[in-house]
Amino acid sequence: xxxxxxxxxxxxxxxxxxxxxxxxxxxxxxxxxxxxxxxxxxxxxxxxxxxxxxxxxxxxxxxxxxxxxxxxxxxxxxxxxxxxxxxxxxxxxxxxxxxxxxxx
Ligand code: FES
Numbered sequence: 197x198x199x200x201x202x203x204x205x206x207x208x209x210x211x212x213x214x215x216x217x218x219x220x221x222x223x224x225x226x227x228x229x230x231x232x233x234x235x236x237x238x239x240x241x242x243x244x245x246x247x248x249x250x251x252x253x254x255x256x257x258x259x260x261x262x263x264x265x266x267x268x269x270x271x272x273x274x275x276x277x278x279x280x281x282x283x284x285x286x287x288x289x290x291x292x293x294x295x296x297x298x299x300x
Contacts, residue, residue, distance in 0.1 A: 200288055200299035208294050211235065216259060218250045221300045226287060228296055229254050229270050236270035237298045239285040243268075243275065249284070 205219040206228055216227040218240060225240035227249060238259065242249050247263035258267040258276055266280030273283035288299040 202288070202290055202292075202297035202299045204292070204295040204297050206296045208235070208291055208296055211296070214254055216240075216250055216252065216254055219298075221298055224300065225250070226298060226300070227259070228289075228298075229259060231257050231270060235289050235291065235296050237287040237289045237296075238268065238270060238273060241284070242266060242280060243282045243284050244280040 203221060205221055211217050211228055211230040213230050216229050218225055218227055227238050227240050229236045240250055242261040244266050249259055249261055251262050252259045257270050260267045264279050267276040268284050269276060273286040275281060290297050
């Protein structure tokens with residue numbers, strides 16, 4: 197069986213625990229978020245009104261949308277509070293040789 201194709205998208209040491217790091221992967225923007233030493237990859241667009249999540253605050257395993265304040269669980273993409281009601285996309289991540297790799 198062939199697994200997902202992982203692509204190296206950023207060096208692990210450029211990530212911070214308090215802000216998302218945006219990367220372009222196959223024509224789409226993905227946010228890398230570091231929390232408690234673990235890296236999560238999520239969609240850069242909010243599921244509420246399609247605004248950018250890139251500048252959202254990252255804390256305690258969630259990212260908040262700068263537009264209207266919805267927060268999303270970094271691991272599952274599930275919304276944690278209104279006005280968002282549907283999840284955002286999340287992507288598999290692995291670390292290899294100090295690089296963050298994402299499967300899109
Ligand atoms: S666009 Fe993100 S909460 Fe409204």
